[in-house]
Amino acid sequence: MLIAHRIALDxxxxxxTYMARAAGTARFAYNWALAEWKRQYxxxxxxxxxxxxxxxxxxxxxNAIKREQFPWMLEVTKNAPQMAIIxxxxxxxxxxxxxxxxxxxxxxxxxxxxxxxxxxxxxxxxRIRIPNLGWVRMRETLRFAGKIxxxxxxxxxDRWFVSIAVDxxxxxxxxxxxxxxxxxxxxxxSALATLSTGEAxxxxxxxxxxxxxxxxxSRSLSRKQKGSANCKKAKTKLARLHARIAAIRSxxxxxxxxxxxxxxxxxxIENLNVKGMVKNRHLARSIADMGFFELRRQLEYKAAMRGGxxxxxxxxxxxxxxxxxxxxxxEELPLAVREWTCPVCGSIHDRDVNAAINLKNMAVxxxxxxxxxxxxxxxxxxxxxxxxxKQEVSSRFSQY
Numbered sequence: 001m002l003i004a005h006r007i008a009l010d011x012x013x014x015x016x017t018y019m020a021r022a023a024g025t026a027r028f029a030y031n032w033a034l035a036e037w038k039r040q041y042x043x044x045x046x047x048x049x050x051x052x053x054x055x056x057x058x059x060x061x062x063n064a065i066k067r068e069q070f071p072w073m074l075e076v077t078k079n080a081p082q083m084a085i086i087x088x089x090x091x092x093x094x095x096x097x098x099x100x101x102x103x104x105x106x107x108x109x110x111x112x113x114x115x116x117x118x119x120x121x122x123x124x125x126x127r128i129r130i131p132n133l134g135w136v137r138m139r140e141t142l143r144f145a146g147k148i149x150x151x152x153x154x155x156x157x158d159r160w161f162v163s164i165a166v167d168x169x170x171x172x173x174x175x176x177x178x179x180x181x182x183x184x185x186x187x188x189x190s191a192l193a194t195l196s197t198g199e200a201x202x203x204x205x206x207x208x209x210x211x212x213x214x215x216x217x218s219r220s221l222s223r224k225q226k227g228s229a230n231c232k233k234a235k236t237k238l239a240r241l242h243a244r245i246a247a248i249r250s251x252x253x254x255x256x257x258x259x260x261x262x263x264x265x266x267x268x269i270e271n272l273n274v275k276g277m278v279k280n281r282h283l284a285r286s287i288a289d290m291g292f293f294e295l296r297r298q299l300e301y302k303a304a305m306r307g308g309x310x311x312x313x314x315x316x317x318x319x320x321x322x323x324x325x326x327x328x329x330x331e332e333l334p335l336a337v338r339e340w341t342c343p344v345c346g347s348i349h350d351r352d353v354n355a356a357i358n359l360k361n362m363a364v365x366x367x368x369x370x371x372x373x374x375x376x377x378x379x380x381x382x383x384x385x386x387x388x389x390k391q392e393v394s395s396r397f398s399q400y
Contacts, residue, residue, distance in 0.1 A: 147166065206245040
């Protein structure tokens with residue numbers, strides 16, 4: 001299993017300058033190869049006798065001309081331009097497979113990164129050796145044990161990070177999920193997540209909290225003369241604030257998803273249409289501030305690491321409009337209605353808690369029935385139908 005560890009670097013001015021040069025070289029090589037790819041592909045369409053462009057051919061072409069036309073490329077590691085062209089080839093593979101859009105040119109200050117193969121760098125405790133530079137101090141040691149595959153150095157605001165990919169054993173990374181039963185998770189705006197136990201997890205809402213400071217720095221940047229030293233300082237301050245907002249949101253999501261996947265083996269969640277939800281101009285900012293897609297992504301890969309499973313409900317599953325006690329479904333339930341009474345059984349439901357309970361029941365029914373009967377849920381058919389077995393509720397589950 002490939003897993004990456006992102007570590008901050010502690011650089012001096014000389015080292016930071018080298019990182020910027022290497023990132024600039026990688027960006028130039030990527031843009032040069034993309035322009036050549038377009039030109040050669042158009043030529044191939046007009047004359048099929050000419051070869052189609054490939055990343056291997058473009059790398060050979062760049063190696064043949066860089067000493068005469070681009071001698072400054074030799075000042076940084078050879079991996080910077082070569083891996084950038086390989087990444088362009090992967091981008092075109094994804095484009096032709098329908099998994100991504102057509103590759104775009106990289107921009108300075110936005111795509112500042114370069115990649116190293118595992119034979120071009122080495123790690124010794126708190127430091128990493130970069131080609132043509134030497135040893136660079138890291139803020140922490142590598143946490144994962146296994147075969148190191150690659151390293152990507154990138155810039156966020158004015159800080160540099162290295163992301164080290166390691167091929168590690170899945171069983172040795174995280175402990176198995178505790179057997180605390182199933183859990184339903186309903187996502188929302190007022191509370192980031194509402195659990196089927198009734199617990200509500202409030203989101204940090206970092207963008208809303210820091211919006212006034214964000215607007216002030218944005219106005220300050222707009223007043224600066226482009227290209228001036230003050231403009232660069234204002235841009236750096238704004239980038240730092242954006243990075244802080246992203247870090248606060250990411251930390252909250254990691255804590256929540258780690259806690260849920262550690263405690264529960266089976267988790268039921270919604271398949272939200274986030275792209276359609278953000279079209280509502282009244283809720284778009286709040287929805288984007290929660291990070292619904294990232295939460296689902298983290299739940300899925302962390303549950304897989306711990307041997308658990310994530311059950312995703314159908315997009316049109318009426319989790320909020322269905323009574324979790326008797327199963328009665330309401331025809332309409334406006335978003336402003338936060339609490340409702342079932343007309344059949346008389347149960348009073350909190351909208352979010354009721355939805356979370358329905359998601360939990362859906363997750364349980366889609367895997368194995370409560371009594372373990374044959375034919376319910378995802379399980380292999382057996383030669384002899386097993387007898388019903390009474391299951392007791394875990395004492396640990398009742399504590400939460």
